Amino acid sequence: MDAGRPVSRCTTACTLDIDYILARKALWRVRAGVYNARSVYATGLTAMPYDWVPITRRKPLVWPGGKRLALIITMNCEFWDLVKDSDKPYYAGGPPMLPDPMPGNVADFPNFTWREYGQRVGVWRLFDVFEQAGVPLSVTMNAKTALERREIIDHVKSRGWELVAHNYEQGELLPAHAFDEAAERKLIAETLRVYEQVVGKKAKGWLSSSLRSTLHTPDILAAAGLTFICDYMNDDQPYLVQTASGPIVNVPYSIEINDFTFFHRRAMTSKDALEMLCGQFDELYRESKSTGKMMNIGLHPHISGHPHRMQFFRDFLAHAKRHDEVWWTTREEVAAWYLQNHRSHIA
Numbered sequence: 526m527d528a529g530r531p532v533s534r535c536t537t538a539c540t541l542d543i544d545y546i547l548a549r550k551a552l553w554r555v556r557a558g559v560y561n562a563r564s565v566y567a568t569g570l571t572a573m574p575y576d577w578v579p580i581t582r583r584k585p586l587v588w589p590g591g592k593r594l595a596l597i598i599t600m601n602c603e604f605w606d607l608v609k610d611s612d613k614p615y616y617a618g619g620p621p622m623l624p625d626p627m628p629g630n631v632a633d634f635p636n637f638t639w640r641e642y643g644q645r646v647g648v649w650r651l652f653d654v655f656e657q658a659g660v661p662l663s664v665t666m667n668a669k670t671a672l673e674r675r676e677i678i679d680h681v682k683s684r685g686w687e688l689v690a691h692n693y694e695q696g697e698l699l700p701a702h703a704f705d706e707a708a709e710r711k712l713i714a715e716t717l718r719v720y721e722q723v724v725g726k727k728a729k730g731w732l733s734s735s736l737r738s739t740l741h742t743p744d745i746l747a748a749a750g751l752t753f754i755c756d757y758m759n760d761d762q763p764y765l766v767q768t769a770s771g772p773i774v775n776v777p778y779s780i781e782i783n784d785f786t787f788f789h790r791r792a793m794t795s796k797d798a799l800e801m802l803c804g805q806f807d808e809l810y811r812e813s814k815s816t817g818k819m820m821n822i823g824l825h826p827h828i829s830g831h832p833h834r835m836q837f838f839r840d841f842l843a844h845a846k847r848h849d850e851v852w853w854t855t856r857e858e859v860a861a862w863y864l865q866n867h868r869s870h871i872a
Contacts, residue, residue: 573757574743575766575775578871586762586817586870588862592852593813594806595859596845597821598655599778600662602648602677603695603734604669605640607632618695618735619825620789640827644674647830652680654835658842663855665691665732668719678723687855689755690720692734703739710745717749729857730755732778744768753860761809761818763863764871774860774867776819783823788834795837802841810848819859 588595605617609629617636627633655662664681666688671678681688692699693716702709713731720728730753731746738756746754747768754766755778765772780786782805787793793801802822809818829838845851863870 574768575757575764576871578764580760580762580816583762583816583871584869585815588817588852590852591850593817593850594810594848595817595819595852595854596806597663597776597819597854597856597859598660599821599823600648600651600664601691601732601823601825602644602664602666602670602674602681603640603691603825604644604667604673605637605695606669607637609696615696616698616735618692618698620785643826643828643830644670644677648677648826649830650832650835651824651826651830651838652684654838655842656684658839658846660842660846660853661686661855663687663689665689666720667691667695667734668693668716671719671723675723682724687857688720688724688728689730689732689856690716690728690751691732692716693719695734698735698737699733699739699742700737706739706741706745709739709741713742713745713749717751729753730776730860732756736778736780743773744770747771747773752864753856755856761812761820762816762870763819763859763867765863765867772864774863776856776859776863777821779821779823782821784825784828785823788828795834799837799840803844806841806845810851813850 603618608631609615611629613629614626615629615633617640621633621636622639623633623635627636652662661684662681664686666678666681668690678688693712697712699709699712702712717728727750729751731742731751732755733742736756736758738754742756743754743766747770751773753774753776755776757766757775758777758780760775760777763774763776766775782802784798787798787801806820809820812818
């Protein structure tokens with residue numbers, strides 16, 4: 526096959542087409558050592574594992590109950606090791622407060638304790654705000670959050686909120702295993718084992734640390750029985766991602782509508798951020814009159830959990846709640862619904 530040609534994926538009936546099967550066979554040969562495992566082109570998997578369908582070519586998306594805009598507020602509950610067994614600079618799966626790089630085997634107390642503020646204080650302040658508003662959260666968790674900060678996870682469970690698997694430790698990114706699928710599979714399996722142990726049921730979805738996954742990740746997740754991934758931020762609607770085990774749903778996350786972006790990368794004030802969030806909401810709500818849309822807000826307790834930000838969240842929630850046709854939902858609900866209804870959307 527032409528390794529440079531985008532690989533066609535599956536039909537809407539979810540049957541794998543011949544090019545995709547050939548690409549998977551090439552990948553299996555990589556695993557068997559027939560090809561150089563570092564050659565992506567040897568697998569034929571040089572295109573993303575989903576159909577490219579612009580929003581103008583889709584049928585109207587009609588959410589349950591005739592709702593117009595699906596709104597998901599994501600709280601990322603993450604855990605960082607104090608030190609790593611490496612003298613290489615430690616990337617913690619998100620920007621630091623103090624940018625000077627430190628070796629992984631040297632404790633970086635300013636950045637570590639800044640992040641820990643979110644676990645000790647910030648997340649509880651945010652939980653109070655959203656509970657008072659009666660708004661559900663979609664909570665992502667590293668496995669080590671469940672093991673080391675169990676009180677946070679127990680609180681989420683007691684409220685009936687969604688928990689999404691979010692890697693083992695925030696700084697252990699999947700691309701470190703981009704050329705070692707067995708290692709990636711092992712890391713994901715251990716994350717899912719801890720999830721089931723602590724949550725009491727199997728995980729349904731996955732968000733990679735720092736949104737960084739590999740060409741193998743969707744296949745690994747689907748083979749493990751998961752139904753959705755959140756790593757791809759290229760849409761305002763869900764869509765199918767094809768794997769060798771059948772389709773899973775991409776429920777888009779957002780790095781644009783994300784507290785790291787508006788508070789740290791762009792240094793917005795809370796007033797600026799409120800104007801941006803309300804503008805995003807209002808435009809999506811307007812557009813959703815003809816086809817359903819999604820809005821995700823990505824939050825991190827060490828960024829958003831400070832006292833001066835609380836009124837910002839109260840004001841945005843009050844604005845959104847003045848609109849009746851909002852579906853306050855979770856990723857699992859969106860994915861389950863979409864798996865049953867995708868044929869009426871993208872044909």
